[in-house]
Amino acid sequence: MKNIFFYQTNIGEIGIVENKDAITNLFIKRERIPQEVVVKETVVLKEAGKQLMDYIAGKRKCFELPLAPEGTEFQQIVWKALQEIPCGETRSYGDIARSIGQPKASRAIGMANNKNPILIFIPCHRVVGANGKLVGYAAGLQVKQYLLKLEK
Numbered sequence: 785m786k787n788i789f790f791y792q793t794n795i796g797e798i799g800i801v802e803n804k805d806a807i808t809n810l811f812i813k814r815e816r817i818p819q820e821v822v823v824k825e826t827v828v829l830k831e832a833g834k835q836l837m838d839y840i841a842g843k844r845k846c847f848e849l850p851l852a853p854e855g856t857e858f859q860q861i862v863w864k865a866l867q868e869i870p871c872g873e874t875r876s877y878g879d880i881a882r883s884i885g886q887p888k889a890s891r892a893i894g895m896a897n898n899k900n901p902i903l904i905f906i907p908c909h910r911v912v913g914a915n916g917k918l919v920g921y922a923a924g925l926q927v928k929q930y931l932l933k934l935e936k
Contacts, residue, residue: 786821788801788811788817788823789830790823793836795812796813796927798836801821802828802832807828807832808853809902810903812923812927835849836905845935858896859896862897874916876912876916877891877894893911903923908921909921909932
């Protein structure tokens, strides 16, 4: 059974989902939340909420949480590469493609980035266009800009 709990932050209400003691999803907008979740704050969700609040308050740079995003093998590889981007730094889609040994996969990296189910904890906000400009973010470019500024 999946559990969800909501946390009020200065970037809006954030719902974190846990299944079998690991974080599986993070929602910034309520309308995408699956029906089969139960609103209940578990030990794992409480810790995730605490770490998230500390991060948004500027007291934490990285997360130490059990993550279990659901996706294809390629998406898993990309999401793991995203977690290796140091806090306060950015990478281009091309940089990520090269880091996973698939230098021509920039477009596929963008698609995997777009499907990241655990925003913030898997830092897809740290991926920018080849020219350094902010491009696409599920929670909106304003939130992406806020998170990058917070990490500087």
